[in-house]
Amino acid sequence: xxxxxxxxxxxxxxMLPAYIANPTAVVFGGGTPLDLGKNWRDGRRILGNGxxxxxxxxxxxxxxxIGLIQIQxxxxxxxxxxxxxxxxxxxxxxxxxxxxxSFFKRRLGFARGAQFPLVDQLDFVAGAWVLTxxxxxxxxxxxxxFEIIIAVLILTPVLHRITNIFGYYIKLKKEPW
Ligand code: CTP
Ligand code: MG
Numbered sequence: 001x002x003x004x005x006x007x008x009x010x011x012x013x014x015m016l017p018a019y020i021a022n023p024t025a026v027v028f029g030g031g032t033p034l035d036l037g038k039n040w041r042d043g044r045r046i047l048g049n050g051x052x053x054x055x056x057x058x059x060x061x062x063x064x065x066i067g068l069i070q071i072q073x074x075x076x077x078x079x080x081x082x083x084x085x086x087x088x089x090x091x092x093x094x095x096x097x098x099x100x101x102s103f104f105k106r107r108l109g110f111a112r113g114a115q116f117p118l119v120d121q122l123d124f125v126a127g128a129w130v131l132t133x134x135x136x137x138x139x140x141x142x143x144x145x146f147e148i149i150i151a152v153l154i155l156t157p158v159l160h161r162i163t164n165i166f167g168y169y170i171k172l173k174k175e176p177w
Contacts, residue, residue: 011151012159013076014143017087018094018128021063023163025095026172028058034099040106047102048112056095063091080142089131097127113175120177121157 012019031054035046067087074081101123105116133140144152161177168176 007147007151008155010076010079011148011155013070014079014148015090015125015128015152015156016070017063017067017082017090018124019159020066021059021091021094022098022124022160023167024062025055025059025098026167028062029055042107044106044109045112046106047099048106050112051099051102056099059095060088060091063094064088067091080139083136083139085136086132086139089135090128093128093131094124095127096131097124100127115175115177118157121160122153125152125156 029050029052031052033045033047033049034051034053034056035048038046040046064087067082067090071082071084071087101116101119102112105114110116129140129144164173165176167173
């Protein structure tokens with residue numbers, strides 16, 4: 001039991017920059033869309049109005065700030081200390097995952113905000129992991145053990161759901177997912 005709790009807390013600690021980047025992109029979002037309102041060849045928006053420059057910059061910055069605090073607070077000596085690369089790739093990668101997801105949602109004809117189960121919950125995890133693995137494979141592999149990866153995959157959809165229901169009630173999000 002203690003072991004499971006340790007893995008869960010470790011998973012949240014390691015994913016924190018990504019977990020923070022996501023909702024703060026919603027808080028800071030709005031204004032000019034990343035695709036500048038342009039359409040793709042299929043006549044649909046490239047990304048849609050749900051992906052904005054402000055959201056991308058604000059979310060990435062908040063994730064990095066949390067990561068900088070985490071570097072100063074090595075609370076978990078059993079994990080390798082965060083690297084500067086890792087806090088950038090976790091934050092930016094999370095939002096890049098969001099963007100890639102929206103691109104494919106638009107190509108599949110999903111309206112902005114339409115639900116895409118599981119993909120909506122794990123897109124940012126995939127983005128954060130892929131980018132971190134590319135730029136800091138040593139940090140990634142020494143921290144993301146099999147147990148941590150499983151914990152993140154189980155925990156994230158739950159946390160995501162709770163955050164989004166909360167965001168919906170405080171009227172930050174248009175949909176509770
Ligand atoms: N957001 C933003 N910029 C980003 C990411 C998110 O402005 N780079 C904001 C937008 O206001 C967006 C909200 O966060 O509506 C929620 O993000 P998400 O659920 O990914 O977007 P959706 O509006 O649901 O659009 P999509 O169908 O493309 O997922
Ligand atoms: Mg959405």
